[in-house]
Amino acid sequence: MAFLFIAIGAGELSAQIVWTNAVRTWNQLTTDTDNDNYGRNSNWNGGNEPNNSTTQALFNQANLEDPLMNQNRTAGQFRFTAAATRAMTFREHANNSLLTLNASNGEGLVHEGGVTHVFDARFAIANSQTWMFTAANGGLTVNDSFNLNAHTLTIDTQNVSNTVEFTGSKDPVTGSGGFTKIGDGTLIFSGAHTFTGAVTVTTGVVSVRHATGLGTTAGGVTVASGAALELQGGISIGAEALTLNGTGISNNGALRNFSGTNSYAGAITLGSDTEIQSDADTLTLSGTISGATQNLTIDGSGNTTISGVIGTTTGSLTKNGGGTLTLSATNTYTGGTTVNAGSLDLTVGGSTGAIRGDLTINSGATLNSTAANTTGYGANRSENIIVDGGTINHTGIGDFGWSLDWTLSDGAVINSNAGVASTTATSKFALNQESTISATSGTSTVTGRLDLRSDSGGTGADITVSTGADLNITAGITDSINAAGFEKLGTGNLT
Numbered sequence: 001m002a003f004l005f006i007a008i009g010a011g012e013l014s015a016q017i018v019w020t021n022a023v024r025t026w027n028q029l030t031t032d033t034d035n036d037n038y039g040r041n042s043n044w045n046g047g048n049e050p051n052n053s054t055t056q057a058l059f060n061q062a063n064l065e066d067p068l069m070n071q072n073r074t075a076g077q078f079r080f081t082a083a084a085t086r087a088m089t090f091r092e093h094a095n096n097s098l099l100t101l102n103a104s105n106g107e108g109l110v111h112e113g114g115v116t117h118v119f120d121a122r123f124a125i126a127n128s129q130t131w132m133f134t135a136a137n138g139g140l141t142v143n144d145s146f147n148l149n150a151h152t153l154t155i156d157t158q159n160v161s162n163t164v165e166f167t168g169s170k171d172p173v174t175g176s177g178g179f180t181k182i183g184d185g186t187l188i189f190s191g192a193h194t195f196t197g198a199v200t201v202t203t204g205v206v207s208v209r210h211a212t213g214l215g216t217t218a219g220g221v222t223v224a225s226g227a228a229l230e231l232q233g234g235i236s237i238g239a240e241a242l243t244l245n246g247t248g249i250s251n252n253g254a255l256r257n258f259s260g261t262n263s264y265a266g267a268i269t270l271g272s273d274t275e276i277q278s279d280a281d282t283l284t285l286s287g288t289i290s291g292a293t294q295n296l297t298i299d300g301s302g303n304t305t306i307s308g309v310i311g312t313t314t315g316s317l318t319k320n321g322g323g324t325l326t327l328s329a330t331n332t333y334t335g336g337t338t339v340n341a342g343s344l345d346l347t348v349g350g351s352t353g354a355i356r357g358d359l360t361i362n363s364g365a366t367l368n369s370t371a372a373n374t375t376g377y378g379a380n381r382s383e384n385i386i387v388d389g390g391t392i393n394h395t396g397i398g399d400f401g402w403s404l405d406w407t408l409s410d411g412a413v414i415n416s417n418a419g420v421a422s423t424t425a426t427s428k429f430a431l432n433q434e435s436t437i438s439a440t441s442g443t444s445t446v447t448g449r450l451d452l453r454s455d456s457g458g459t460g461a462d463i464t465v466s467t468g469a470d471l472n473i474t475a476g477i478t479d480s481i482n483a484a485g486f487e488k489l490g491t492g493n494l495t
Helices: none
Strands: 002-009 012-019 022-026 052-059 073-080 089-092 098-101 107-111 116-120 122-125 129-133 139-142 152-157 163-166 178-182 186-189 199-201 205-208 221-223 228-232 242-246 255-259 262-264 268-278 282-285 296-299 303-306 317-319 324-327 337-339 343-346 359-362 366-369 384-388 391-394 398-400 405-409 413-416 427-431 436-441 443-446 449-453 460-465 470-473 476-481 485-489
Touching (some): 129 139, 152 163, 152 186, 199 205, 337 343, 413 427, 460 470
Parallel strands (some): 073 107, 098 122, 107 129, 139 163, 163 186, 178 199, 186 205, 205 228, 242 268, 268 296, 296 317, 303 324, 317 337, 337 359, 366 391, 384 405, 391 413, 398 427, 427 449, 436 460, 449 476, 460 485
16 A cells, blocks of 8 residues: 655655555664675564565665675565665675566655665566655666566656666666656666667656667657757767757757767657757767757757758758857758857758758858858749858858848858959859849958859849948959849948
């Protein structure tokens, strides 16, 4: 029998199911010299050792000895109270005995103290259950074989300082079950595992530090709004489906590249507007990114490379943070691209280019175009470029900006051919009869080569300089097709 205990304090609501069945208390201290086998009856107060699904194994004293797991056993629950102040290690016996937690009340483990205990022996769960950590700094490290069987283990780390780590240092996590992470703390997968079930990050952090830390790629991973999946250690995760929601913890990304050069090859679905952040080094995403109408933000001082197609229909892409975002696929989203900080590198071009929709480069941000026609030239090309104090560097061999309407303001700099004026450079900006340039405020500069073309008739582009604005064109100006020119409009200065 069990009762639900609910505590309310400091604006939080927490629940713990109070154990009302049989309890056996481990009584072996580090000062004792006799046998410390887990399966020895005299090592437990309250009767025989705990060995059924309705008996709790209780650890509630300081200086408790490390149990030697010498026989296959079952317990209804492990409970560590705050009084168990010594970090305990459950040691493996030579016979490889297995301890199975059969949580008859739904909670297989309750840890109320501030130390990290260690499971260095074989454990398993017999049903879906929750492991609860209620005190600051309390944690658990699992080194040996851990079998989920076909069940889901929920890790409830109620404090941000709680950590539960499955190291796989001796044997992996196995079974067809999976994990659910709740609470503010962190669940760490630092070793190789083979479980096949799903991982759901409802709150808090799941930190992955091994290429197969999430088990096989069969289960998939879902990150809820306000939670985070973190990668670190220079790992390459395979093609495991990933669903992301929200901006993560403190707006640091629902997917966060914490450290190291890491990659994720699985298809990513945006369940809502989502932020991905790279704190350092480089994060590479090679799977497709979908999620109709959802907006994607890339942030952080580290770099991000997306080689999969971003196909979020009318969704947008925003680049924040000082790092570099590299797009190397022909993306199909149409909601526009905004670069607020750092650099956006476009490395692929063609009829539709690397991006569609409006392109905005704000003050202090840079667009680097390293291929021809990275904004496209066909029916599905980009339409408008707004450079508000930002910089465009086009170094690709061929055109940039075909049929686009340009709006330049407040120190915009448009460079081709590395900023060197030339009438023969193969890296050039191309304006045709459909193009316009509008300089609206401040001083803007165009360098390199500006090629005026009139492929479909007409006399070329219109250049409008508003009152109070200045547009300096230091580029070499050519007319490669049909002797096109431009018409200057407005009362501002064009030099």
